[in-house]
Amino acid sequence: METSAAPPSPDAPPPADPALLDEAVELCRHAGDLTLRWFRSIELSVDHKGDGTPVTAADKAAERYLREELERRHPDDAIHGEEEADKPGTSGRRWIIDPIDGTKAFTKGVPLYCNLLALEDEHGIAIGVINLPGLDEVVYAGRGLGAHCNGEPARVSPCEYLDEAYLTTSGFGGWSAAALEAVHDAGIHLRTWGDGFGYALVATGRVEAMVDQVASPWDIAPATVILEEAGGRFTSMRGEPGFHHGSGMGSNGVLHDELVELFATTFDD
Numbered sequence: 001m002e003t004s005a006a007p008p009s010p011d012a013p014p015p016a017d018p019a020l021l022d023e024a025v026e027l028c029r030h031a032g033d034l035t036l037r038w039f040r041s042i043e044l045s046v047d048h049k050g051d052g053t054p055v056t057a058a059d060k061a062a063e064r065y066l067r068e069e070l071e072r073r074h075p076d077d078a079i080h081g082e083e084e085a086d087k088p089g090t091s092g093r094r095w096i097i098d099p100i101d102g103t104k105a106f107t108k109g110v111p112l113y114c115n116l117l118a119l120e121d122e123h124g125i126a127i128g129v130i131n132l133p134g135l136d137e138v139v140y141a142g143r144g145l146g147a148h149c150n151g152e153p154a155r156v157s158p159c160e161y162l163d164e165a166y167l168t169t170s171g172f173g174g175w176s177a178a179a180l181e182a183v184h185d186a187g188i189h190l191r192t193w194g195d196g197f198g199y200a201l202v203a204t205g206r207v208e209a210m211v212d213q214v215a216s217p218w219d220i221a222p223a224t225v226i227l228e229e230a231g232g233r234f235t236s237m238r239g240e241p242g243f244h245h246g247s248g249m250g251s252n253g254v255l256h257d258e259l260v261e262l263f264a265t266t267f268d269d
Contacts, residue, residue, distance in 0.1 A: 013123035015144025024117050024129050025140050027069055031062040031115045032133030035100060039134065040109040054103045059083055062099035062115060070095050082218050094120045098218040102170075102195035111135055114196035118221035125243070128222030130196045130203075139200040139226060147230035149204050156232040156252035157205040162262075163187030165208035165255055168201060170194030174213035179266035186262060199223035202250045203230040209259055211237060212248040220248035227251075237263050 038044045038058040046054050063083045070079055071087070078089030081097035095117065100106050102113035111134025119127040129140040139154060141147035147154040159165050166189045172180070183190050193201060196219070198210030203226050212220060220234070220243045227234045233253040236245035239260040251259055 013143060016119070016126040016142030018142065018145060020119060021127050021140065021142035021145060023073070024119060024127050025131075025138060027066055028115050028117045028129040028131040028140075029133075029138060030069075031066050031099060031117075032131045034058070034065055035062050035106070035113075035115065036133050039106065039111075044107065046107050054107055055083065056100070056103065056107065058106065059100045059103060063097055066095075066097050066099065066117065080218065082216070092122055096120060096218050096221045098196070101219060102197065105195065112193060112195065112197045114200070116196050116218060116222050118218075118225070120221070125221055125225045128225040130200045130222055130226065132197060132200065137200070139203050140222075141203075141226040141229035143225055143229070145229065147203055147226050149200075154204045154226075154230045156202060156227070156230050157208050158254070159208045159252060160254050162255060162258060165189065166191060166206075167209040167211065167259075168193045168198040168207050169211050169213075170198065176266055179263060182262050182266050195219070196222070199226065199234075199248075199250045202232060202252065203227055205252075208255055209249065209251040211250075211259075211263070213237065214246060215243075215248040217243050223248065223250050232256075235260070 035058040044056060046056055049055050060083055063081050067079055076089055076091035078094040079087040080094055098116035100113055101116050106113040115131040117129045118125050126143045131138045137150055139149045168191045201207040202210050224234045224243050227250045232251055233256045234250045235241055237247040237249045
């Protein structure tokens with residue numbers, strides 16, 4: 001796998017291991033292939049978890065596959081996933097799994113769902129993968145290694161103006177009337193190509209921003225390194241760095257501060 005990135009500054013954390021990035025992409029692709037067995041199948045049944053969100057046999061099988069492979073290959077690493085209990089580790093590294101991000105899309109036969117995998121070390125997220133099996137597309141990055149889409153370099157859009165920007169989101173359930181009005185007044189083009197697919201669109205320059213008003217760590221962990229390596233920026237919707245603040249916003253970087261300001265008073269914490 002080819003990588004490209006500018007030389008790190010002396011204070012920058014060390015680059016990720018390219019072999020681990022290759023491995024993460026490989027594992028995510030295999031997990032995605034596994035989910036395709038149930039995609040648009042009459043045999044697919046949908047259950048609901050305690051929080052009301054859907055879960056399928058495909059979610060469970062994909063996470064089980066990833067856990068088994070990671071435990072076999074890296075037995076000392078911790079694992080944090082959506083569908084199973086945390087596995088502790090001793091290496092100082094942790095894998096973060098979302099076996100199907102966009103389960104609702106998956107159950108409706110919409111090919112915009114994805115498999116997400118990230119590797120966290122003492123410096124933060126080192127590796128991130130967004131695999132879109134229904135589209136045969138994978139967007140990935142390693143810290144200091146650049147961002148790529150299907151083997152080609154990925155870069156964010158250079159757009160500088162809100163009224164020329166496209167912003168996407170996973171849904172409008174958490175959106176207030178004030179937020180919708182603010183986006184409309186700014187002239188932003190609003191779409192709902194959401195979940196991990198939205199962050200993949202930002203990283204590849206096809207839209208300028210993606211927001212998740214409510215997000216769990218496994219929903220957004222890969223986006224942090226992918227967007228940074230693609231030349232963009234990722235924070236919470238309040239502008240906080242990292243992926244532990246309950247929301248997510250990825251952008252091309254140029255428009256990020258304006259978007260934080262735009263949403264500052266429109267969403268409840």
